Amino acid sequence: MSVMTAADHRIPNDQAALLVTPGAYADGRIHETYRWLRKNEPLGMATVEGVDPFWVVTRHADILEISRQNDLFHNGDRAPTLVSQAADKKVREMMGGSPHLLRTLIHMDAPDHPKYRALTQGWFMPQNLRRLEDQIRVIARAAVEKMAAKVGPDGVGRCDFVQEVALHFPLHVIMSIMGVPPEDEPRMLKLTQELFGAADPELARDADTPVAERDFDFSVVIDFSNYFRTLSEAKRAAPTDDLASLIANSRIDGQPISDLEAMSYYIIVATAGHDTTSSSTAGAMWALAENPAELAKVKKDLSLIPALVDESIRWTTPVKTFMRTATEDVRFADRDIKKGDWLMLCYASGNRDEAVFEDPGQFHADRKPNKHLAFGYGAHLCLGQHLAKMEMRILWEELLPRLSELELDGVPAMSEAVFVNGPKRLPVRFRMA
Template sequence: MHNEPADPAPPINLVDPGLYSHGDPFVQWSWLRANEPVYWHAPTELPGFWALTRYEDVRTAYRDAETFSSAQGILLRPDGHGADPGGGRTLALTDAPRHRQLRGLVDEWFAVRSVRALEHEMAEITRGIVDKALDQGSCDFVADVAARVPLYVICKMMGVPESDWEYLYDLTSQAFAAGDPLTRRFAHLNILGYFETLQAEKAVRPADDLVSVLATAVVDGERLSPDDVILNCDNLLVGGTENTRIAAAGGMLAFLGHPEQWRQLAADPALLPSAVEEVLRWTSTATHIMRTAVRTTEIHGKKIEVGDRVVFWLPSANRDETVFDAPDSFTITRKPNRHLALGFGEHFCLGGMLARVELRLLYGELLGRSVRVELDGTPKLLDSIVVNGPERLPVKLTAG
């Protein structure tokens, strides 16, 4: 059973970015789970939508791709911005059968066998990043550690020359962390421009990498258009870096706030797999995922019409008290831990295994070298309704 209804209701505004940087969204989510698990969120500068906050409702909707479509976009955006340009064209923004066709092109690269084969090189990348951070002493764990591990790894998989990794690191840092919208847009256009050039090169001289796979792919008897290749490259770069970066940093922030859990992990490194799962549940970095109803349905007596937006609030689902014991406790031994941080159903995160290995290698490297991590300033959380977690995490790293 869910909590007894809380009264009075808190003000509900899940689309205020400041709620995630300076407030406590869990107060609103907890009340909604107990009282209005299918809640009509009135329009603001963003369109109105149905908010789903319970685990089982989110899981069921994720699985029902015939009712809830991804092709109209998976994130809330102002109506004035028009349709998402990736709609119906990228892995994240397609429905069956095209989703399965696109996913089939790259699935093998993210399978357990392929990720395991890359693990030695991933470990070397991680070691080099930790070495550099230790040399600095004081650093921003987000920018100097957590952001670089997944970016360098996905760049390697995509066939980006190592000489260009820092260039893409600078662009992605501007595109996803800078406060100025013009700076973000300019950086994003440069990322697209980079992949326009790279995919053209790979189409002529393909190699053993993800960009070559896309640049030479044939779907329904036709080559993917250059624009589709570029959009999917951008999708892979973002998907392969952003959430892992924030999860890695958010996990470290959680360990700093729960030092007994870090000590327990140091004493028993065999707990790393379950610790990684708890980091993923606890951080739930994708704050919301949107679907659009393509047929009328009903959830808990609320009628959802064709064209209605339905938004899954993943951090809320992953704190659902009917599914997780003591959900507001960060516990690295938690089992079972069937969180939804990496999605569910057809759109389960393509890079889920990769993210798990990257987190395990990063924390394992720090633990294996007895690196002491201490706060060296005040963390700053992201001002965003799309992803949540640290924007900056100033730390001091000391070799053991």
């Protein structure tokens, strides 16, 4: 465990508390904390009751540098997401001392990480994704038609863009690629929301559990594993041209992939493969509804859609935080970091760093350059980044030419989570051309 020192760089208790408060990520208070930290304590130490102490990395340059140094800052030595001491203890008891309930790519370091990443990397490369463009466009058009069907006789449409469009479009795309039957998509969506929304009283499976104990829901992981174990057995018996078949029949160092690692692989693809994309898509729609001039700008020049996509990813930053563990004593950014120290990389802070982004607190659909960190950096750069951007580009290519008016039609809401969060409600009023 940590042997952290440097008491002079302790973050004030009120600011530190917000870093571990799921509601602060939903109501925007976290951005105020990030602004204060970037200015006053860009690499400070948070000490919060019930959580091991951790360094808080808020500047773009520092997040980049730590992400580059994968040998010095590991993913797998401790939990790569923020967990309470109680949850960490429970996982270690269940997993024979390991801090990981799952063993996905985000839980691995070299030499295992590059081996497991290579299993599916080819599927997510741009040259392979190009063959999926027509299929994705069909799915996007269906999503737009679903939205258009909400237009009444008066020419006005109303819908919850999250619940009726943003959640289902990328879900259908990734499940089609994986080989999950369409009838199982609602189950996959519910399990994903329960996994990432364990601290959100509206999304959690067990909302009666105290927030401090809801880092994640063990029963959700079990349900995911049971589903994918059955799917995996079917894909081993009769492989098809999909990701589930590839994972089910994978071999590492000449040996079949283990059950834990196979289930972990399925779960990360099945959750991260759509949840973050739906959040960025909804984040863009929310921003465009609040900024008519930005909507008009992109509608006038559809060549700005790729820039809109990048800005929506920066603006929303669905993956808010990841944790790293120092593998040795190091002097970094004028701080003495000790071997075993835990560090929180605050991507949403890096993506609003005034030293990198002009007017970072505003949504600019034509922002260039846009060196956002939402996909991470280095060896752990998001495997699905090209697919995510391609899906969003295609959806906007299909929707924006038909969207003539757009405004909010109620109060939107973000999910409550420290790790991954995004819009969970987005009521909009619109007209279609």
